[in-house]
Amino acid sequence: MELICPAGTPASLEAAVEAGADAVYCGFRDETNARNFPGLNFSRDELRKGIAFAHRHGVKVLVAINTFARAGAFGLWQAAIDDAAAAGADALILADLATLDYAARRHPGQRLHVSVQAGAANPDAIRFYVENFGVRRIVLPRVLSVMEIASIVRESACETEVFVFGGLCVMEEGRCSLSSYATGQSPNMNGVCSPASHVAYAERDGRVVSTLGGFTINSFGKDEPAGYPTLCKGRFTTPKGSGYIFEEPVSLDAALMLPALRDAGVTAFKIEGRQRGRAYIAGVVRSFRNILAAIDEGRSAPPAGLAAMTEGQMSTVGAYRKGWR
């Protein structure tokens, strides 16, 4: 079981390596990756150095080039693929057919993973990626139960990777334009969701109101912490009442599901959070390292101590348990 950890900066990469990651994933500082946030990500030189550091510690580096290439600007994505391969990336994480096709032809020996952004949710879709591009691993979308994952693993000719901790998309990844509807900036095209540049907080009638692109996403009383207005985790009104109609402001914590996911045949567990600081990364990675060690040794998993890492937020196991739907 591999533990795949996020690195938004060289400092986080070092923290993840030192805390026991088996592999670290990161992206270039541009629109080619799905965490294109200000102040994050790697220059070419930083990636080369990061890979050298990780390899010295026996840790792999996976490079996410997982947005959908802008029409007329495919060169930017081609360059990202070429440069990541030249830097010695252990795998490229890709979503767009164009990037998969290019990488498979141009770099035939390079290990390719299908990003969660491709939304490959069944064995037929996976077979398509394996047969056409020789991909070695699929990162599964967060829409599947453990039983469904087990059935996919049994039928698929490549490895699978699942998210176990961090932010939770409640919509199928790579198929969501909610953010661009409100702000003009989307995960698929710009590598951002509910971007901070479009967020505002205002005080109205003694309440704090959070908005995204001018739309009210939530409203908080004096005693409530005013959370970040991620669009799908806001409070809205329907004819059936007001509330969190898509999902509450929860994050994913599947620590308790790890034995079931291992038994399902999953190869790698992924932690979300390239936007997180190094202390957070180190804490979460260390916690998961301990849980995995306990599972390996047949001990019951120690209490994770992860609750502190969700920053007071509630957590969920999401679609891994079928009742979530």
Add this chain to the structure above:
Amino acid sequence: MQLTLGPVLYHWSPERWRDFHYRIADEAPVSTVVVGEAVCSKRAPFKQDHIPAVVERLEAAGKRVLHASLILVSLPRERRQTGELMQADEAEVEINDLTCLATLAGKSFAVGPFVNVYNEATAGFLAERGAMRICLPPELPLSAVATISAALPQVATEVFAFGKVPLAISARCYHARAHNLTKDNCRFVCEQDPDGMPVKTLEGAGFLSVNGVQTLSHSCASLLRDIPALRRAGVASLRLSPQNCDMVAVARLFRDVVDGLLDPEEGERRLGGIYPDVPFANGFLHAAPGHVRTGEGGGSLGELR
């Protein structure tokens, strides 16, 4: 420039769905009609019995019929439904997920707006495998539409030109959730909202619409005033997505604007009479937020609320 009627995305009663298509066959100036259930596999059995008669009526009226595949395929029955559709000899399919490519076996096909075609290289990849027409994702700006259609003159490019815009798909059913039900025991409550369940902000502004596992915009896309620019961009077809309004009248209006018989501004004014109380938007095409309504030259005309 042709018109395509997209699949009905909402859960209309089987009889209403059938009669709607009969009237489209008899009266609407559209050249292509997409039938079938794209959103929720639990709804598919309701339509199944009526599809042959609907297809026959549409084809007798000279319309080309495409069969839509599901957008999100994860359950075994969804795989089976999708595989059977791909292998049905007589059916020309519109694929809404790449799952279909694994089982299409060399047949030519159309690509629906739920497949991520953001650039000419991806469009070319699909064209090499038999894609004859591609309805581009609604969030694409005009510059991308023009680049893709110029790169692939042999493929008919289509844009999402009318209707509430599909924005997301999920494993979770938000209609069931709003009614305190689970997806497995949903009682098909989505049938109560033939135009989607309105989702407003806490301050009462229209924002989104819920359609079972799908989320759409509250505003209605209208690219009527963009038709001259779309023509220059090489767009071959405009997609009209069925709403709970007189879609024959919508199709006639688009046809008249395309044919130069009606001024686009006047067309959109009349469109507001056919589908009232819903703001029109074209922001995505102008690289602006999707809910915005913008003039053809890019100048903001303000938002219609």
